[in-house]
Each structure stands twice: as structure tokens, then as C-alpha cells.
Amino acid sequence: MKAAIYSSYGGPDVISVSEMPRPAIKDGEVLVQVHASTVSTGDWRMLTMKTGDPVLAIIARMMFGLTKPRHPVLGSAFSGRVVAVGNGVTRFRMGDAVMGFAPHGAHAEYLAINENKAIVQKPAGVSDEDAAAMPFGALCALVFLRDFAGVKPGQKVLVTGASGGVGVFGVQIAKYLGADVTAVASSQNADLVRKLGADKVIDYKQTDFTRGSARYDLVFDTAGVTDFASVKPVLTENGQFIPLEFGIREMRQAMFSGKSGKRIKIGVNGDKREDLETLAGLMQRGALSAVIDSRYGLEDIARAYERVGTRHKRGAVIVSIASHLALPRAAA
Numbered sequence: 001m002k003a004a005i006y007s008s009y010g011g012p013d014v015i016s017v018s019e020m021p022r023p024a025i026k027d028g029e030v031l032v033q034v035h036a037s038t039v040s041t042g043d044w045r046m047l048t049m050k051t052g053d054p055v056l057a058i059i060a061r062m063m064f065g066l067t068k069p070r071h072p073v074l075g076s077a078f079s080g081r082v083v084a085v086g087n088g089v090t091r092f093r094m095g096d097a098v099m100g101f102a103p104h105g106a107h108a109e110y111l112a113i114n115e116n117k118a119i120v121q122k123p124a125g126v127s128d129e130d131a132a133a134m135p136f137g138a139l140c141a142l143v144f145l146r147d148f149a150g151v152k153p154g155q156k157v158l159v160t161g162a163s164g165g166v167g168v169f170g171v172q173i174a175k176y177l178g179a180d181v182t183a184v185a186s187s188q189n190a191d192l193v194r195k196l197g198a199d200k201v202i203d204y205k206q207t208d209f210t211r212g213s214a215r216y217d218l219v220f221d222t223a224g225v226t227d228f229a230s231v232k233p234v235l236t237e238n239g240q241f242i243p244l245e246f247g248i249r250e251m252r253q254a255m256f257s258g259k260s261g262k263r264i265k266i267g268v269n270g271d272k273r274e275d276l277e278t279l280a281g282l283m284q285r286g287a288l289s290a291v292i293d294s295r296y297g298l299e300d301i302a303r304a305y306e307r308v309g310t311r312h313k314r315g316a317v318i319v320s321i322a323s324h325l326a327l328p329r330a331a332a
Helices: 041-048 054-064 128-133 135-148 167-176 187-196 228-234 248-255 273-284 298-309
Strands: 002-005 016-019 029-039 077-085 097-101 110-114 119-121 156-160 180-185 200-203 216-221 235-243 292-297 316-320
Touching (some): 029 041, 029 298, 041 298, 077 135, 128 292, 135 167, 135 216, 135 273, 167 180, 216 228, 228 235, 298 316
Parallel strands (some): 180 200, 216 235, 292 316
Antiparallel strands (some): 029 316, 077 097, 097 119
């Protein structure tokens, strides 16, 4: 099979599309023929090891490979179809259309994944591109807003980076949870975020929301553009600041932030199957929409990483991978 691989950390130039063996599935696993994937900010960080914090960079290398990547195939979010099932698999059958989120390996024509991990049936009528666009950003937004922040109807929520890969879902999910949503985005993306459900839009090029008179129950920073000290003045008495990107400073602040008053919370979503099923249901009902920035073929995946590296993408960067392939004859 063809796969996007890297043998060292660096920029898009270290990626090559090469032939490698198709994954062999174990008991409880399914083999997915990947039709579409995304290049997310998380994938870009795995490639570059740019975490924004030197201590976290060391921790990341210890987890994923100190001097070189432990897993050579890039990619996490995917959609496709099941082409082989291992012993004991009960949730899927040959030919099922699926979508999911894997720790690695999605930038390849085939992916092996345990049936109990973050893989679910793709909603009927949803394209492979839209399905692949959802897992990374929507899982983050759902867990951060529903679980970490506990957003309730009527609360005032501000989302920075509202047109980005996580932000577009942050706006939609905050609105679904009943919040009054303010989106921070450029003027050219104002119509987009309003369409997604934003009640108000702040053009960050013209206005600094941290100096405004409005107060928010939650500031969800999806783009790493502010900090706790700057946000505190615009939080309500028990308002929360939840940054998607954080370092040692934010970890210390969260430790001493307390359970009431103005506070900062940090966390990492666990990419659970149950959460992905919730999102698939929202997508099926039309309550959640994908936003696609650009599309690339697997052979042009380095360009996709370059686009993500600009940090100015609008929604998801899609990689079309194996939609043209025929169903394999063997399950090996």
C-alpha cells in the first residue's frame, strides 16, 4: 500500500509517499480502506515536534520517539470502509462505511484499528470528506465544552480561532449546548462563523476582546492567541478560561486556580468511541457541519502540511487517499 511516512522530525520536506506492507489485523481489529483523511494541527505537531513549550517538546519526544518517530506513518482522522475483520469482531462487517480517529497511521491506503477504539459507522448521506473533517476538531470541542467547561444554556461563550479546525466545531457545539456564542475571527470569515451559529463576531484585526466591556462565562481559546492574565478581566465572577494549547505555565496556573472564581482549566480529550458516536448522531441530524479549507491527493500531502503550518486554515485540510481502490480480494 501507499503511505505518507517520515523517518525524522522536521518540515513537510521530510515526508515521502512510499510503498509499505498492508497492516495485518489482530483479534478484535478491523482493516479500513481509507478514503479520506485530514492533516490537523495535531498531525503537524507530530511531524515538526513544535509544541510551543520546550519542556512539553521533550515529553512529546519521550512518548513518540526521542530521536526519530516511533511510528513512521502519519495521520489520525479518517473515513473509509471495512475490508477485513479480525476474530471476535462484532460491531462491524465487511463493507461498512466508517469514520474514526487513530493515534497514527491514517495517511495510508489501509489502517488497522481495534473495533472498540474511536471508530463508528459513518452517517448515511455524509461524504467521506465531511466525515474525515470531523473527528479531530469536533472531538476536541465536544469534550472541552461539554465535559471540561460544563457549558449550560444561556451562558456566554467566546471562541477564539473560530474559523479554524477546532473553532468551527467549537462554535457549533457551544450553540448546540445552548450558549450565547461570540466568535473571534477575521472579517473575511465572519459570514462563515455566523452561519455556523455565532451570535456575535469580533474581528481580531480591529478589536481586542480582552479590552472590551463584555463579560464571558467561558473563553475557549482554540488558537493559542491569548493567556489567562489577559482574559481574566473579561471573565464573569466564576468564569473559565480553557486553552486548547498550553504549556508548563498554564499547568501551574491550573493547579492553583481553584474550583470557583475566575479560573483556568486544561485537559486533553480521550478520543472515546462514545463521544464520536454522539458527534455522528449530531451530524446525521444536521446539527453539525464540516468546513473544508482545501483538498489534496496523497501524492501532494506535503503541500497539505504546508497549508496547516501557516496556522491560517479555514476548517479542515482534506487528503483524498484510496477512494479509487477496488475492494481487496484477501483479508491479509
